Amino acid sequence: MKRNRFHIKFQLNGVSFSSVDEIITFASIFSDEIHQFLKNWFSDDPYIIVKTSGSTGVPKDIKLQKSKMINSALATGAFFYLKENTTALLCLPTEYIAGKMMLIRALTLGWQLDVVAPTSFPLRGIKKIFDFSAMVPLQLENSLNSLNQIKKLIVGGGVVSKQLENKILNTTCTVFATYGMTETITHIAVKRLNNFSSIERNTSMKSLQKGFYETLPNVEIYKDDRNCLVINALEVSNEVIFTNDIVNLVSETQFEWLGRFDNVINSGGIKLHPEKIEEKLSEIISKRFFVAGIPDSTLGEKLVLIIEDSYTSNEVEVSFKLKINQLKALTKFEIPKEIYFVTKFIETETNKIQRNKTLDLIK
Structure with missing residues (x-):
């Protein structure tokens, strides 16, 4: 990695730079974390150490090639038609890959990047477009x-609920859900969530269909014998990645995500995908929740609903059951047999729900 490897148009918080040392010195003024990352990025080491989120296992440090991270940045720029002088906002923590890649995209593509604290209200007090x-x-x-x-927004690190999808229908911001992981250097596919009638200048985005993920350039996908997604993306990973995500392949470049293989519930011989059931339930439940299977002497596993709520009563439970039974989107097998309330879900460091550990609270 050459020390002068950054786009001449790159700006950070409105400041332009003529050397790597200027960038590193400037970063030290407002963020120790970004300062340290940039020192590592511009070092002669061909790798960056990145921490995984821990959402699908124990958090761990992995090595990512800098050249692969640059390839990922180029793919995002090409797919979303984001060239030099793109104005971008970094409001994610740079401790994890999503935040790091916003910096690398800006450095590689010549963006004008503004950095704000990674809070729950990232646009508070900001007037810029x-x-x-x-x-x-x-x-x-x-x-x-x-x-x-914001003109184009990608959303990751969790599922966008149906209720939230409905709230973004009338915004001019085009919002995309992302599919990816640390090992694939963030997203390798995106799903448009709104503005389906808008016409894009970039032809790669015209094929995006409602409900399906579209792969970025140079990504090959197929399924293994478990119906789980397999990713062959040599531009961002030296290895073929076998995921635990059950998918329906729509085309060579599109897929529908059905849920995690390790979350599948076998209830009386019927295989249930919790994530698809949760998508339907999110229309009527505003609090955090998830569904899971617990042992049952008759069914093997029975479907249960766990809701994060500190206040519960028989009336509340009856109300939820009534709403669920009236939800036409659910099949009879997708209606939870029991409802449990937990005051606080157990989470990962990145605030993702740890299902199994939370489930232990009701046993």
């Missing part, structure tokens, strides 16, 4: 009134 940003669902939820300040 941005071409691009990345958020988690909670940040999106808390930015609805200001969302028109």
